[in-house]
Every structure is written in C-alpha cells, then in structure tokens.
Amino acid sequence: MKTLVIVCLMLSASALHTSAQSSPPSVYLEELTWTELRDAIRSGKTTALIPIGGTEQSGPDMALGKHNIRVKILSGMIAQGLGNAIVAPVVAYVPEGSINPATSHMRYPGTITVADETFEKTIEYAARSLRLGGFQNIVMLGDHGGYQQMEKAVAAKLNREWAGTSVHVLACEEYYRASAEGFDAILKSRGYSADEIGRHAGLADTSLQLAVAPETVRADRARSGSDRSRGDGSEGDPRKASAELGNLGVNEIVSTTIAAIRKRAAQR
Numbered sequence: 001m002k003t004l005v006i007v008c009l010m011l012s013a014s015a016l017h018t019s020a021q022s023s024p025p026s027v028y029l030e031e032l033t034w035t036e037l038r039d040a041i042r043s044g045k046t047t048a049l050i051p052i053g054g055t056e057q058s059g060p061d062m063a064l065g066k067h068n069i070r071v072k073i074l075s076g077m078i079a080q081g082l083g084n085a086i087v088a089p090v091v092a093y094v095p096e097g098s099i100n101p102a103t104s105h106m107r108y109p110g111t112i113t114v115a116d117e118t119f120e121k122t123i124e125y126a127a128r129s130l131r132l133g134g135f136q137n138i139v140m141l142g143d144h145g146g147y148q149q150m151e152k153a154v155a156a157k158l159n160r161e162w163a164g165t166s167v168h169v170l171a172c173e174e175y176y177r178a179s180a181e182g183f184d185a186i187l188k189s190r191g192y193s194a195d196e197i198g199r200h201a202g203l204a205d206t207s208l209q210l211a212v213a214p215e216t217v218r219a220d221r222a223r224s225g226s227d228r229s230r231g232d233g234s235e236g237d238p239r240k241a242s243a244e245l246g247n248l249g250v251n252e253i254v255s256t257t258i259a260a261i262r263k264r265a266a267q268r
Contacts, residue, residue: 027079028072028087040086041134047085047261048135050126051075052142052151054094057108059201059225059234062209063216064110068092071143073212074175074253078141081258086135088126094147095119108233119147124154131167138167139261141175148173168268174260175253179208182256183249190245198236201225204249206238211246 025040026032029048032040053068063069068090079085096113097104105111114122127138138158140151151171158169183204187197196203202225209217222241225234 027076027085030089032086037086037133045084045086046134046136047079047082047265048130048133048138049075049079049085049087050091050123050130050138050140051087051089052091052094052123052140052144052147054096054144054146055092055110055112056096056105056144057111057233058205059222059238060232061206061218061222061234061238062201065092066205066209066216067143069213069216070209071141074143074250074257075141077250077254078257078261081254082261085139088130091119091122091126093119093122094144095150096146105233116150120150120154123151124158127154127158127169131162136166136168137261137265138169140169140171141257142171142173143176143179145176145180148176168264170261170264172257172260172264175257178253178256179249180204182252183208186248186252187245192240196237196240198225198234198238200236201234202236202238203241203245205236206241207243207246208249209246210241210243211250214243217241 025036029037051071051074053065053071055064055068057064058066072087072090075087079087093112093114095116096111097106099106099113106113123140130138140155142148142151148171152173155169155171162168184194184197187204188194192203198204206217206222222238223232223234224237224239225232
C-alpha cells in the first residue's frame with residue numbers, strides 16, 4: 001500500500017510539472033522572472049501596456065479597487081489579443097481630487113489621491129523604465145476619465161524626446177472612449193436610458209465589473225443614485241446590471257483598443 005501511495009504521488013508531481021511546463025507564459029510582467037521577460041522581448045514581445053486605474057469610491061455596491069482590478073484584467077485580454085504585448089503593473093495611485101478641502105471622490109473614505117505632477121512623473125518613469133528594458137511600443141491604458149489629458153501630455157513629452165528613435169509612446173484614449181461612449185451607445189441601443197446607464201457606479205460601470213470581477217460587486221447594496229451629492233457616491237442605476245451586459249462592454253473595449261494600437265503601429 002505504501003509503495004502504491006508513493007507511486008501515485010510521483011505520478012501526480014510529474015503531471016503537475018508537465019502541466020506547468022506546457023502552460024503558456026504569463027502576459028503580466030510582475031509574474032515573470034527578469035530572464036523570462038528578456039527572452040519574451042527578444043522573441044518579439046516589444047509592446048508594453050501600462051494599465052492605469054485608481055483607488056476610489058464607487059458607490060455602496062463596488063469595491064474601492066474597481067478601476068485597478070478591471071484595467072489589469074482588460075489589459076491582459078488586450079495583450080493576449082495583440083500577441084506581442086506584456087502588461088506592466090497597474091498604476092493604482094492617481095489624482096482623485098484635493099485633500100484640504102476634500103473634493104470629488106476624496107469626500108469618501110478609502111479614496112487615495114496624489115498630486116498631478118506626482119502622477120505624471122510616475123507614468124513618465126514607468127515608460128522610461130520599460131524603454132530601458134527593451135520595449136519599443138509603450139501604451140498607456142487609463143480606466144478613469146480624470147487623467148486622460150495628463151497621459152497625453154506625458155506621451156507627447158516622451159515622443160518629442162525620443163523622436164528619431166524606434167520607441168514610441170501612445171496614450172490610448174480609445175480604450176477609455178470605448179468604456180464610456182462606446183459601451184453607453186450599446187446600452188442605449190438596447191433600450192436603457194442615460195439615467196440608468198449613469199456616469200459612475202451605474203448600470204454600465206457595474207455591468208463591466210460583474211463581467212470581469214463579480215466578487216467585487218455587492219448586488220444586495222445596489223440602488224439608484226442620480227447624484228453623488230445625495231451621499232452614496234453613485235450616478236445611475238446599477239440594479240439591472242449583469243455580467244451579460246458587461247461582456248458587451250468588455251468586447252467593445254478589447255476589440256477597439258487592439259485595433260487602435262495596431263493602427264498606430266502601422267502608421268509609424
């Protein structure tokens with residue numbers, strides 16, 4: 001009996017080892033060793049995606065890390081679709097308003113903000129680091145509307161500095177537009193009103209989250225909220241949100257972003 005148990009354990013270990021060897025390498029930089037990353041870049045994975053999230057309130061029904069979790073998952077899908085991309089760690093500390101007096105999302109516990117210049121330096125040096133590592137195409141994917149212009153300013157600065165080299169930086173605003181305007185249009189075509197869709201923690205926002213990370217949604221706390229000034233932090237009505245609707249938004253974001261990145265690469 002003891003011999004049989006040992007043989008079974010050895011076979012199980014061998015199967016696990018074989019499975020690990022056959023698994024495709026991760027697209028997430030932080031899950032790779034430096035030599036695995038080096039080899040991936042040498043093999044042609046020269047596009048780096050910088051996912052940018054934010055730690056902020058999203059009403060009573062979604063976790064504070066909504067943007068961080070969502071942008072990481074969607075960036076992974078985009079990297080898989082591109083076939084030549086690696087996803088850098090999520091930038092979770094972003095401008096969310098002032099502290100004294102507290103404005104915007106900073107009026108709610110758990111929201112974390114940084115100064116605009118701090119944020120800009122963070123994404124600038126993330127790009128500089130990735131260039132040093134061998135990446136040729138550096139793409140910023142921002143899941144939040146408040147810092148889109150800052151992304152574009154940093155990308156423009158680096159592109160001026162690196163003009164004449166093979167490295168290019170793209171602030172991919174198509175990603176954010178697909179998650180807002182594109183997905184909103186899809187929901188409206190299905191009969192949902194602008195008040196239901198909302199701008200923050202409403203039908204659209206909550207459906208996207210249910211599609212990518214349902215464990216971060218508290219469905220029992222979802223309620224209609226037309227104005228954050230009412231105190232719950234939401235704008236819209238998340239009560240009809242579903243993963244099925246969210247997957248429509250996921251497909252829109254992923255396909256639109258992949259097409260935009262490939263178009264920009266072809267134009268260089």
